[in-house]
Amino acid sequence: MDKNINITLKVWRQKGPKEKGAFETYQLKDVSQGSSFLEMLDILNETLVNEGKEPVVFDHDCREGICGMCSLYIDGHPHGPDTSVTTCQLHMRKFNDGATITIEPWRSAGFPVIRDLMVDRYAYDKIIQAGGFVSVNTGGVPDANAIPVPKKDADLAMDAAACIGCGACAAACKNGSAMLFVSAKVSQLALLPQGRIEAARRAKAMIAKMDELGFGNCTNTRACEAECPKDISISNIARLNREFIKAKLKD
Amino acid sequence: MTQINSKIPQGPLAEKWTNYKAHQKLVNPANKRRLDIIVVGTGLAGASAAASLAEMGFNVLNFCIQDSPRRAHSIAAQGGINAAKNYQNDGDSVYRLFYDTIKGGDYRAREANVYRLAEVSNSIIDQCVAQGVPFAREYGGLLDNRSFGGAQVSRTFYARGQTGQQLLLGAYSALSRQIGLNKVKMYTRHEMVDVVKIDGRARGIIAQNLITGKLERFSAHAVVLATGGYVNTFFLSTNAMASNVSASWQCYKKGAYFANPCMVQIHPTCIPVHGEFQSKLTLMSESLRNDGRIWVPKKKEDAEAIRAGKLKPTQIKEEDRDYYLERRYPAFGNLVPRDVASRAAKERCDAGFGVGAGQAVYLDFAEAINRLGKNVVEARYGNLFQMYEKIVDDNPYETPMMIYPALHYSMGGLWVDYELMTSVPGLFAIGEANFSDHGANRLGASALMQGLADGYFVLPYTIQNYLADQIQVPRFSTDLPEFGEAEKQVKERIDRLMSVRGKRSVDSIHKELGHIMWDHVGMARNAEGLKEAIEMLKKLKKEFWSNVRIPGKAGDLNVELGKALRLADFLEIGELMAHDAYDRAESCGGHFREEYQTPDGEALRRDDQYSYVSCWEYQGEDKEPVMNKEPLDYEFIVRQQRNYKN
Amino acid sequence: MWLLNSSVGKKLIMSISGVFLILFLLFHLSMNIAAVFSEEAYNLICSFLGSNWYAVAGTLVLAAGFVIHILYSILLTLQNRKARGNSRYAVNVRPKNVEWSSQNMFVLGLIVVCFLVLHFSQFWYKMMFAELIGHHTVVLGGATVSTQAGAEFIKYYFSQPLIVALYLVWYVALWFHLTHGFWSAIQTIGWSNALWLKRWQVISNIFATLVCLGFAFVTIAFFLKSL
Structure with a gap:
């Protein structure tokens, strides 16, 4: 059964293609395991906006696994640890309570970073x-x-x-x-x-x-x-x- | 009231399009090179139009908000595309496809447009096959078909559960070829924020570069909008996160009529809402209704036990299940049109028979698995089952799926005439962005058909009739005062938004808008609720403009600002939808007014008073819009009460 | 020229030179095995190969195969690192179904080459090379032996436990290199599909195991004999 979990996020933040990026750490509490990974990031961004900070920029669109817009390199895997899904279909039930999740952009010379987790x-x-x-x-x-x-x-x-x-x-x-x-x-x-x-x-x-x-x-x-x-x-x-x-x- | 001229050609129904093409004006190849066309959007309609126009020799400027033209939301269509090929020898014909579509749309679409759509449907399949679209095939090597809601023939062509993707990639490949040949200039991550008119004609757009945040000007001889629908007004819908109404809405504000805004489609088979943090809803293809059976428990106590988690659906005996669609509509059963299926689900849930959290019904494949075997079911729907399992964490091979209706498609849109031109000369709208073909309800597998019909086979002809006398018009400079003025207005809007510095995030206001819309302008509407909604929406709009919080700055990559600009327009169209729904005191298709239903709960149309297209004309900020009527005269078919029972 | 310019062309050079080296390995192995059973036979082969200009030419071709394989591995690795970009992932996980060897072919190859240098200094330098510069005998552990008496070399080196251990490590690296290299070469040439991919991988594993066991067998056999 899905329950609520607390997690730590290490998110890559980078202002622009030429600028140096770094990881920032965020804590999220009571995230439902029934929510999708991107919904979890929505919650993070909502928190950041409410604190007057700039939200994390990431690509996403259809949120049903077909447009190919979402990316994210999560805990060492493109589209996260689940198999045969895109990031938008990855659900938080794949993560345990207390987990630290590292989120990076695609890293490849062919895909330069535009901002944070968004690449070209x-x-x-x-x-x-x-x-x-x-x-x-x-x-x-x-x-x-x-x-x-x-x-x-x-x-x-x-x-x-x-x-x-x-x-x-x-x-x-x-x-x-x-x-x-x-x-x-x-x-x-x-x-x-x-x-x-x-x-x-x-x-x-x-x-x-x-x-x-x-x-x-x-x-x-x-x-x-x-x-x-x-x-x-x-x-x-x-x-x-x-x-x-x-x-x-x-x- | 303005007289509406829909420019429908004379002659018998079956000959109108042929006659039109035979007599329309054309642009010769040498002159095509001198004409520029802006196409906004790269979905089925936009990509196919951009590619076709470029192949003919026009210079095309194509825009999309995603990072690639391949990602437009047409890609998410699963089930299939209709065509009157009659490959199955089951009695299909152009006329039957036309008739089913008109009837499915509850007699609120134009006969001539729909007939043309049915007529060109076959060419679409030919075109897609030639492009290398891997449609499903029989062992003999010929194309396979399946059946869809609202039809008694198998006319739906499909590519597994990814038909939209394959058709879009076909159009995208044609578009890519033209980009490679430099006939199309592609602008990705660009969002149209205004249309520019010169001497009353559409001559360009202002677009925002979503990476730099800068406003950019583009001029052309004509502008084509293929920017999709507006059901994201409801916050939760099956549309992509970035789908929005802003391009259409700015055109509306510049004089294009908005037609039938209240007509939106609620799709019966979506994965139910699971929590307040939900960001969007996922559709389960209508094709599932070919083999899946929809039911709820017959006894209320069973439903209650299921909701409490004490009973599993598989424990409910056959005789205690209510296959309510098969019960109410014996002739079409689980394959009734979407509006009918959605309302029936809502009726059962409202009556206390819902499962899950109360807002869900079962879609059961146990019988199909018994009849066909798991392998066949997997071959047909495997990817959909997998998707369901990933989202819900339930195995649909073992336990029935849970589904509930969700916002899916807008039949309404920019008003266009037979040539797909809006009421602004030189401004065209194609695909879901226009209103023309689906009346009050769209049948499954018809959106793909319409998008591609408009883009491949209709617009490339009709736009020439407009451009034929424009060949002497030189290219416009974007330094003209009209461009400056339009850009200034957009800038002011952005500055106003940035200066609010309130307390609420864009999403929180959008969610509130969604709740108002779903509760009052959703599946069942009534006069009182709609009036209330209009008041609430006015208030919410004020709240938005005085209390929204947008971090960051303008003139930079700013996702929240982009969302805010879109929400500003959703708030306004929400109001217009409520307004239109209030005005249309009848039930038809997706528009269901509780006051107007037959004794057994079916939609009650009032053809004597409401047989028209409502065409809303903008009058200015804080002024009530004017409604013009385009009467719908049915010359060729007789309107009936829709009957899916026998 | 597409072979030199295109990525697939360069990969093709890698795979064909790789297959060529694999064939040589087979030849070398059969020679070695002969040595276990008959030292005379082995010496006969050695003397034939040592004194024959065709064999020298063959050696040059073989050397060219090595050089091409090595040069292209360096070239491709440099290109690939550039394509990967300057920023690296903070977290790296090897997905299931990805062989460790497949991601470390260059390192494995480097190990193989290092041992190869050792191997050359012990055998080829003192045999064929010595012959070429006109010597017919060399000093080996205090004794003078003919450059064509291959078996003496084997016996001498494989009686030393340290060298035996080093050679065994070499075979392990070679095993890893071959398990990936073999099917990867076939895949690059394009002689594969969904079904044959699995088959080639199994064949790769069996082949690499047989080859490396074969070499190990010879090494250990001579070590045991020396006791």
């Missing part, structure tokens, strides 16, 4: 802009059922497409690699006949952009997969490697 993840959008699409314009496309797609492929594509672009993979990776994110998009589109046509071009363009933006090299530690809130598999990375090497050998 636009690099991921840039990778998609480089090739994470099927080049079709609106209109003039064939009937949806014109090309049958094997259910197995459609299901695998959907597994990969579940990626929410939150950045936990790069945040978890000791190499700051974005390979899981890139591979999920490349896999989704390579598995479907509609996306297959420009699969080679896509893999090359997205890898090139990823490298250009300074993300690290994948060393297959599997930390990304373990921390991914949507359980994206690193078998996608194998597929990406395959697609990329094949494409380059063909050239």
Whole structure:
């Protein structure tokens, strides 16, 4: 059963990208374990506002685990110690009474801190802009059922497409690699006949952009997969490697 | 009263859109390059419109408040998207989809708009498949369908429980392609705070950069709003935390009519509220009603025992369960439209049969698991079950889910004509931000359809009819006095807020607003309560402007200031909603007035007096707005009392 | 050139050079095992390899494999540290399913290389290298032995408990390095999927264990013989 707990928070506070940050410690009393982690931070912020202090800045939006806006590196895990959830779905029942919880921003060269726990993840959008699409314009496309797609492929594509672009993979990776994110998009589109046509071009363009933006090299530690809130598999990375090497050998 | 011209094309219903397209004015490719269009929002409507317009050759400036255009709240739609493909050979057609939507909306939507929506629905599915959206498929490789509330055919296409996400990522990928090609200039973490009019036409916006806090000016030949709905007025809703009405509201204040503000949808299957600190409500997809059965105990003493924690739902015998939707609506059963299902749940709970903390009913999969096996149920709803378990800490495979209605969608919105243009020339509204297609109640899986229809297939045509004579108009400088004036007004509003230095946090006032709205302007309304609400809202607005506390400073990243600016507008639209609900002395769809119900508790429409769209026109601060009526003439179908019983 | 410029290309170089070194390990192991059963056979191989220009060329290729593998490991590690950024997490937890070795490949590799230097100084420097600079005998623990009498070297070094212990530590580091390196190489080349990923990991573990046990077996066998 959920009960009320007292906790100590160590929260990273940082004024701006260039400024030096530090941990601040806060005590919270009587937090319901039924509340979500972000609701707990709401309570903290409400307290801070009432004391006339500036609230902790963090990204969040849908609060149902799908928009990918929330981040937070909690007690050594992106999206906290629970598995297969985003921070917004993490609940306080995962923490014990008297716990000290350390909250840090994503730390990766690709994701500079904007303020406190808020980071800039636009690099991921840039990778998609480089090739994470099927080049079709609106209109003039064939009937949806014109090309049958094997259910197995459609299901695998959907597994990969579940990626929410939150950045936990790069945040978890000791190499700051974005390979899981890139591979999920490349896999989704390579598995479907509609996306297959420009699969080679896509893999090359997205890898090139990823490298250009300074993300690290994948060393297959599997930390990304373990921390991914949507359980994206690193078998996608194998597929990406395959697609990329094949494409380059063909050239 | 102003005459409302909705510009509906002449001719038979099925030919209106074809005729319109055949005769509308177009802009030739060379001229498109010379025209700029601002699109605010990157949800299904915004992203699809921005991408399509850019593909055609227009220069697009696209804005979103999140850090990435992929995060707009369309992404949270779970269940599916409707289309009249009739792939299941179960008798579906464009007409039937049109008819179901009109009927589902309780005959308060425009025939011509809805017919057009049904007509383009099929193209949406084609488009999405071509983009690589991984819709669910049968073993034969063809697309799978499921059924949704308010329909007797299976016309809903889906991608597991993440259809909205997949459709949005499809539109986002198309948008990203155009950003990469430099045809769309993307401004993330920018919030529109005002629209700029020059000579009566919308020519730009003022947006706040949410990182620097600075106000920035942008000009264009036309402005498209795709900024979603306003149910966050209620504080607790299924909308994202940042979803807000401010962009629409500023347009309203600059002369755009606000239509049917009282029409909001309360979704029947959400996870119940668990405490005062709750920040938002989580929806459980309507698709669950395909296989889940909704019930409460038949005996009050059982319900009491459950609430006291002495009984478990699985201990209630079959004959002691009241499957009230199946009982009241045999023909549609658990798949009645949302407004009907929500009211029925409230009725049971108010009568003392609620479970959980009293404000909940069961959604039970025991029978489905017996019939289909756990594997099939898991394949269909696994991610939803997992989500439920993470939030509630109960295993829905073993014990029934608890659900309760919550605010979900606004059918009302900026008034638009057939071309999706508001009453301000050059200002368009698409998706949930407009009012046009869902009448008084939206059917499940229709929001995605409407958002994409507007963005991919309607606006890219109709906006050209407006822009065709603008090709000679040069780009506007943002140094024009109109921009300066608009920016000054926003600055003054911000300064006023910052100078209050009161005692209450923005959220505490927002929560109070939510309580007033839920209690008086919620699922069941009455004249007295609405009048009371208006008074309370006026008071709360005063409290807000005299006692809000915003730490930090303006001109900097300031989350609380952002929330305060939005709350200022929620307070005002709350009042307009109450006003509109008071004026509409009938029950229809999501708007239920207790004084107007049939003997068995169904909504009683009054077509003789209220068959119109209420179009509110702003008159100025502290002045009562004027209501203009757009009559709804049903040329092609006969209005009936909605019947989901037989 | 994509092999040199792209991240996946560089990783491919790492994995192919790694696979090449793994193949060499297998060859080396089979030689060693031969020594346990027949010292003459081993010496025969040694003399064949020591005096043969093809073998010298082979050694150069092998050395190139090592150098490439090492250089790229340094290059990639530096890049990865840069990509990680300047600020580090205060709390670090290794998630479940993440092998310790996978996150410490560089350190493990460094240990392997350090021992390799020891190993070279003991064997290769006194055998093939000595031969190349024209010596045919070297002094080993006071005795003069032929540079081609490999078995004598083995017997000499593996009779010393400290050296045996050091070699065993080396094999452990190698084991960790291989358990990750093997499947990781396959994954990088792209010959994997959800099913084969699990299989490759099991194969990696079995392979690394067999190889390291094999080397340990030879080492211990000679130590026991010397008693």
